[in-house]
Amino acid sequence: MNLPYPHFQINYKVYPGTWGADGLALAEKVEQVSDETGANFVLTPQVPDIRLVARETDLPVTAPAVDPVEPGRGMGKLLPEALAEAGAVGAVINHAENRDTLADIERKIDRCQAVGLDAIVCVDSVAMGRAVAAFEPDQLLFERPGDISTDRAISRSHPDRIEAFLAMRDEVAPDTKVRVGGGISTAEAVDRAFELGVDATGAASAIATADDPANQLRKIGEVVAALS
Amino acid sequence: MNLPYPHFQINYKVYPGTWGADGLALAEKVEQVSDETGANFVLTPQVPDIRLVARETDLPVTAPAVDPVEPGRGMGKLLPEALAEAGAVGAVINHAENRDTLADIERKIDRCQAVGLDAIVCVDSVAMGRAVAAFEPDQLLFERPGDISTDRAISRSHPDRIEAFLAMRDEVAPDTKVRVGGGISTAEAVDRAFELGVDATGAASAIATADDPANQLRKIGEVVAALS
Amino acid sequence: MNLPYPHFQINYKVYPGTWGADGLALAEKVEQVSDETGANFVLTPQVPDIRLVARETDLPVTAPAVDPVEPGRGMGKLLPEALAEAGAVGAVINHAENRDTLADIERKIDRCQAVGLDAIVCVDSVAMGRAVAAFEPDQLLFERPGDISTDRAISRSHPDRIEAFLAMRDEVAPDTKVRVGGGISTAEAVDRAFELGVDATGAASAIATADDPANQLRKIGEVVAALS
Amino acid sequence: MNLPYPHFQINYKVYPGTWGADGLALAEKVEQVSDETGANFVLTPQVPDIRLVARETDLPVTAPAVDPVEPGRGMGKLLPEALAEAGAVGAVINHAENRDTLADIERKIDRCQAVGLDAIVCVDSVAMGRAVAAFEPDQLLFERPGDISTDRAISRSHPDRIEAFLAMRDEVAPDTKVRVGGGISTAEAVDRAFELGVDATGAASAIATADDPANQLRKIGEVVAALS
Numbered sequence: 001m002n003l004p005y006p007h008f009q010i011n012y013k014v015y016p017g018t019w020g021a022d023g024l025a026l027a028e029k030v031e032q033v034s035d036e037t038g039a040n041f042v043l044t045p046q047v048p049d050i051r052l053v054a055r056e057t058d059l060p061v062t063a064p065a066v067d068p069v070e071p072g073r074g075m076g077k078l079l080p081e082a083l084a085e086a087g088a089v090g091a092v093i094n095h096a097e098n099r100d101t102l103a104d105i106e107r108k109i110d111r112c113q114a115v116g117l118d119a120i121v122c123v124d125s126v127a128m129g130r131a132v133a134a135f136e137p138d139q140l141l142f143e144r145p146g147d148i149s150t151d152r153a154i155s156r157s158h159p160d161r162i163e164a165f166l167a168m169r170d171e172v173a174p175d176t177k178v179r180v181g182g183g184i185s186t187a188e189a190v191d192r193a194f195e196l197g198v199d200a201t202g203a204a205s206a207i208a209t210a211d212d213p214a215n216q217l218r219k220i221g222e223v224v225a226a227l228s
Numbered sequence: 229m230n231l232p233y234p235h236f237q238i239n240y241k242v243y244p245g246t247w248g249a250d251g252l253a254l255a256e257k258v259e260q261v262s263d264e265t266g267a268n269f270v271l272t273p274q275v276p277d278i279r280l281v282a283r284e285t286d287l288p289v290t291a292p293a294v295d296p297v298e299p300g301r302g303m304g305k306l307l308p309e310a311l312a313e314a315g316a317v318g319a320v321i322n323h324a325e326n327r328d329t330l331a332d333i334e335r336k337i338d339r340c341q342a343v344g345l346d347a348i349v350c351v352d353s354v355a356m357g358r359a360v361a362a363f364e365p366d367q368l369l370f371e372r373p374g375d376i377s378t379d380r381a382i383s384r385s386h387p388d389r390i391e392a393f394l395a396m397r398d399e400v401a402p403d404t405k406v407r408v409g410g411g412i413s414t415a416e417a418v419d420r421a422f423e424l425g426v427d428a429t430g431a432a433s434a435i436a437t438a439d440d441p442a443n444q445l446r447k448i449g450e451v452v453a454a455l456s
Numbered sequence: 457m458n459l460p461y462p463h464f465q466i467n468y469k470v471y472p473g474t475w476g477a478d479g480l481a482l483a484e485k486v487e488q489v490s491d492e493t494g495a496n497f498v499l500t501p502q503v504p505d506i507r508l509v510a511r512e513t514d515l516p517v518t519a520p521a522v523d524p525v526e527p528g529r530g531m532g533k534l535l536p537e538a539l540a541e542a543g544a545v546g547a548v549i550n551h552a553e554n555r556d557t558l559a560d561i562e563r564k565i566d567r568c569q570a571v572g573l574d575a576i577v578c579v580d581s582v583a584m585g586r587a588v589a590a591f592e593p594d595q596l597l598f599e600r601p602g603d604i605s606t607d608r609a610i611s612r613s614h615p616d617r618i619e620a621f622l623a624m625r626d627e628v629a630p631d632t633k634v635r636v637g638g639g640i641s642t643a644e645a646v647d648r649a650f651e652l653g654v655d656a657t658g659a660a661s662a663i664a665t666a667d668d669p670a671n672q673l674r675k676i677g678e679v680v681a682a683l684s
Numbered sequence: 685m686n687l688p689y690p691h692f693q694i695n696y697k698v699y700p701g702t703w704g705a706d707g708l709a710l711a712e713k714v715e716q717v718s719d720e721t722g723a724n725f726v727l728t729p730q731v732p733d734i735r736l737v738a739r740e741t742d743l744p745v746t747a748p749a750v751d752p753v754e755p756g757r758g759m760g761k762l763l764p765e766a767l768a769e770a771g772a773v774g775a776v777i778n779h780a781e782n783r784d785t786l787a788d789i790e791r792k793i794d795r796c797q798a799v800g801l802d803a804i805v806c807v808d809s810v811a812m813g814r815a816v817a818a819f820e821p822d823q824l825l826f827e828r829p830g831d832i833s834t835d836r837a838i839s840r841s842h843p844d845r846i847e848a849f850l851a852m853r854d855e856v857a858p859d860t861k862v863r864v865g866g867g868i869s870t871a872e873a874v875d876r877a878f879e880l881g882v883d884a885t886g887a888a889s890a891i892a893t894a895d896d897p898a899n900q901l902r903k904i905g906e907v908v909a910a911l912s
Contacts, residue, residue, distance in 0.1 A: 015299060015301075048279055075241050076292040077242055082248065098303050103783055106812055330587060331550075356558060470755055476770065477769075504735055504767055505735070531779040532731075532776065538703035661757075
């Protein structure tokens, strides 16, 4: 397991202002907040920027996607070895915006772990989390598609769902970390998520498109640092 | 149109020894041959290495894949803007190892051209080339899947197919460049392809996995340079 | 070419009340209107109902989907031979709700025509129609996804688009029939479409979910019959 | 749960001689063997033939595929309700030749069970079986892709894998039935599979392409009947 816990993850997705020089500037802002607060942050920039962000900051970087291929043919595929060499320490699998077959989830987890990448698998429900737990991923990201890009923080609206998810994890995959996402973008929502027992949380649009991300990140960083 | 013609394209795919520092070393070898011979070479490294190769060499770099997305949501997608910012000047669409829907081919060409990337679309046949020509791509790559990774250079085994393809291009898409691939890896096969009238040719495995790629590239470079 | 022209096509999709006995009852209503008015109607029921509708009515039946497979392996695939044997005389390819790769469009057209099925390919735009025309399908269905399931009949709102589409067909594929869909569900919209020169038109939700489809079909049938 | 156990399942796939009148003739042969031996057989014909086989024989019929759609839009989709109305009592999900996303597996199981179809989910490995067990399917079909269409009966070559699979089932999904496939096409291999404790077994190519399927089926039927 490469990623530090607890942490707050920032998904760049393909939001405006998150690639190239802009993406690096955002990463440097996050790094400054990390240094100031002592909190762990993890970044998921776009694939062409993984090397840039990994080299220019000390923050752990994960790839937003990965393919279950071996070295050889496979035009346009994201080879786990190449992501690792570029500086990624983990990769995201089965995101709601990029669904995988069950067979590929198994192969992607295996390939990631074989090259030393943390396998981070997105799931929508307790049942889907239980399913993926069979493959022993490093992290399960529990995020309900309907909550993505909203301000309906699941940690506040449905704490029982998080509790049920964590109980499932404790039962079938105690070594797997749980991150919760979906509308968790305020220090209050982050705090509530950690109170419920999650190992990590994070956001995409709320940070990537914020007017003053540094201020928002600082408040979140203080919450995360208090747990560490 | 960004790419120089005539040229010889090198597809890294995900072959062993083609990513990260190794991939850069291969790029630098190609650049040296380009400098020595005066021939145009174009490189298609893996996505995480686009920025590295584009920054450290003067060779034109194309992305091996692209997604038809707009800035915004789209976890794990390859945004045309981000590829361009990383240094790509073109992107490959509909490769036989990464097929696209017809609707996505149209959208990918539009998105690439809107951000200044050359749209390079792979096709298997004259009819498929005629189909894609309707969208006015910058380059059609004519490559029969059965010839990929073989030494059956189509320019020698089936020159009539190349002639038919070029005749179709002249008729329906005279502004589109034609590259021919599939087993074209010797100077003789390259020479024959250009004699038939192609604008470019290239190889993947034959170069990426060659024992002495520099020697092979030099002979190819001399052929290409003689045409320029 | 199996289908009679001009005609009005009814797509059942998977609308409530369109499968099994209900789907047959709808087919029989359409047949009665066809008999009364002398108009050609074509039905596209769900795959499990193709044989039932083809056997119990005299209307031409097309399959809503088909796979580009040969007899052999291919669990769950829709083999062209099996669709034909069940009574289909055509098959729909690349519907906006069921997109195909360019390579599969070519293979599906070839496979359909090899077993005597009309190949009916859906496209969104003039450019996409021009692309598919390269494969010489029997029918192009021009339907803008944004018009599907609306009452914005393209024949009334954008007659110029239909005219441009027909001009393209006349230029590059004069033997291919053109059907126009998307919100064409009243006799007036049907009439206008045929005035513009289309070979066929049709509807899905407007008929499948109508309170009194027979009355609506009768008015449409009179328009179609007047052209025959 | 609709299917009778123990049983021997026959997958028609799209093998030559298995659709339409030929497919019905094969079904009638199987029914005759079932009547003679008293053994349960289950048939999985192609989708266009489900109604024909279900109506003309008394054998339980399952659909070779299903889509996770609700009644409404969805051109070309296989609606669970329509499959059930045509006579299917179960549907196959995630076959190795027709892979599903994890999200679709969950939705397909839910939709099948909601309309009274047995949800039969194919898996390659113990881990994949454990994953799918989280969704409580009616049947898990354990079949290693490498064994499909061979004569390497897993019940003879790797009985330990079947034992491990059954142990997993007993632990996490005791109500789910286990079928084992992949090269099990002789009475000896069938017998060995049932000795190991499976609830069902079956074959595709070995029966669909046999010279004398009736003779082979009779021997298998005697084994199955002896268990009932």
